[in-house]
Amino acid sequence: VSRKQIAGQLPEGFRKLAPGQRKAAWETLFLLDDDERAAAAAGPGAFELADLMVEAAVGVVPLPLGLASGFVIDGENLDLPLAVEEPSVVAAAGYAAHIIAKGGGFFTEADEPLMESYVYLEGVDDEGLARIRTSEEAVRAALTAVQSSLERRGGGFRSMKAERLPETGLVAVELSIDVRDAMGANILNTAAETAKPLLEAASGGSALMCILSNASPARRARARFSLPLEVLGAYARGCTGMEAARRMALAWALADEDPRRAVTHNKGIMNGVAALAQATMNDTRAVEAAAHAWAARTGRVRPLSRFELREGALHGSIELPLALGTVGGSVDLHPASRAALRLLGNPDSSRLARIASALGLAQNFAAVLALVCGGIQQGHMRLHAARLAYRAGASGPATREAAGLMARSGVYTLDAARQALAQLETASAIPVGRKPTEASTTGQEGVQV
Numbered sequence: 001v002s003r004k005q006i007a008g009q010l011p012e013g014f015r016k017l018a019p020g021q022r023k024a025a026w027e028t029l030f031l032l033d034d035d036e037r038a039a040a041a042a043g044p045g046a047f048e049l050a051d052l053m054v055e056a057a058v059g060v061v062p063l064p065l066g067l068a069s070g071f072v073i074d075g076e077n078l079d080l081p082l083a084v085e086e087p088s089v090v091a092a093a094g095y096a097a098h099i100i101a102k103g104g105g106f107f108t109e110a111d112e113p114l115m116e117s118y119v120y121l122e123g124v125d126d127e128g129l130a131r132i133r134t135s136e137e138a139v140r141a142a143l144t145a146v147q148s149s150l151e152r153r154g155g156g157f158r159s160m161k162a163e164r165l166p167e168t169g170l171v172a173v174e175l176s177i178d179v180r181d182a183m184g185a186n187i188l189n190t191a192a193e194t195a196k197p198l199l200e201a202a203s204g205g206s207a208l209m210c211i212l213s214n215a216s217p218a219r220r221a222r223a224r225f226s227l228p229l230e231v232l233g234a235y236a237r238g239c240t241g242m243e244a245a246r247r248m249a250l251a252w253a254l255a256d257e258d259p260r261r262a263v264t265h266n267k268g269i270m271n272g273v274a275a276l277a278q279a280t281m282n283d284t285r286a287v288e289a290a291a292h293a294w295a296a297r298t299g300r301v302r303p304l305s306r307f308e309l310r311e312g313a314l315h316g317s318i319e320l321p322l323a324l325g326t327v328g329g330s331v332d333l334h335p336a337s338r339a340a341l342r343l344l345g346n347p348d349s350s351r352l353a354r355i356a357s358a359l360g361l362a363q364n365f366a367a368v369l370a371l372v373c374g375g376i377q378q379g380h381m382r383l384h385a386a387r388l389a390y391r392a393g394a395s396g397p398a399t400r401e402a403a404g405l406m407a408r409s410g411v412y413t414l415d416a417a418r419q420a421l422a423q424l425e426t427a428s429a430i431p432v433g434r435k436p437t438e439a440s441t442t443g444q445e446g447v448q449v
């Protein structure tokens with residue numbers, strides 16, 4: 001079957017195949033050459049898990065896992081596992097960690113893992129709302145019955161609040177629950193559904209829906225660092241430490257003033273946070289949704305972090321909600337996330353949130369420092385060059401060597417990559433590449449910087 005014939009459609013009957021047949025058909029029809037099969041076919045163990053984790057599984061997407069080394073967080077040396085497709089993320093995190101360690105590292109804290117779940121009721125009059133407000137103990141008793149193991153671990157139902165929403169007239173009943181080391185979605189949704197019949201009976205209304213809120217504003221983590229200006233100056237390209245700190249503080253003020261910059265400032269933070277969430281098989285969408293909602297809590301998107309110049313030092317700080325689990329879901333099911341958590345010393349959820357907040361701040365520090373002292377594109381393109389060399393057919397050490405040649409010329413295009421490879425081949429008189437395929441050489445052509 002040719003690539004053109006099958007592009008964009010599954011053959012008839014594909015969906016009805018048994019899992020193993022589905023995987024084999026996928027690999028035969030859509031992974032076209034040895035390169036693609038070697039890089040993208042799922043091994044038997046990985047496929048068995050994938051088939052457990054999602055419906056209609058055909059394989060896995062093997063995202064790179066990198067280790068950002070050199071973090072000092074609350075006095076502990078840590079290497080952080082990051083799963084991410086963007087080239088500069090791991091390098092930037094490690095670079096920032098290394099610099100910030102010279103100022104004593106990060107200091108962090110986290111709130112109790114309190115999250116909220118909601119029962120939204122319609123048809124509730126004011127007497128019904130008053131009766132809901134006297135039902136807290138009945139709800140507590142009903143939840144104790146389904147949360148005994150959570151209560152044994154120190155978590156469980158904490159409080160209940162009810163309010164009428166002015167536009168729809170719906171009554172929102174908020175259940176606040178300590179979810180301990182879980183991300184919490186299952187606990188929270190089960191709690192709301194357990195409380196629903198009781199709340200309907202008490203209020204005379206009927207439930208529209210029962211669902212957690214991913215906002216998780218009570219489950220926040222914070223990190224901070226201080227960096228003497230002479231340390232900063234040693235790493236700021238073309239800037240003194242004082243000038244770099246002044247520019248970084250101004251970059252914070254810019255992000256605080258202009259939401260268009262705040263979005264990108266926060267995206268840089270989430271580069272790290274989401275990569276750690278991904279490496280530990282946490283719900284990255286929940287973490288992103290909560291962070292951006294928190295950033296916009298005043299009605300305008302503002303930076304999650306802050307940089308200040310005072311007392312001869314640059315001070316960085318960050319605060320954001322982080323619903324990260326260390327048990328439940330895929331987190332302790334998948335061997336890859338179990339290994340990632342092992343590297344982190346098997347933290348509880350609050351420690352993982354603290355680590356993630358420090359990582360987000362590190363990522364942000366590296367990005368903002370590069371942006372205000374020299375720009376980021378030179379460094380990014382150097383990393384991009386290796387991908388262009390790979391697309392051009394390089395493999396092994398030749399990929400990095402070709403990238404080095406491209407960096408020296410400052411031209412980052414597929415043609416430049418081909419020329420660099422030819423140059424290496426002439427110099428070494430041996431082939432330095434894979435055979436590039438049609439599939440691997442299509443795509444972005446690159447740019448000149």
Ligand code: MEV
Nearest residue numbers: 264265267268271367368
């Ligand atoms: C790129 O992934 C992230 C940055 O754009 C973040 C920032 O602008 O602060 C470099």
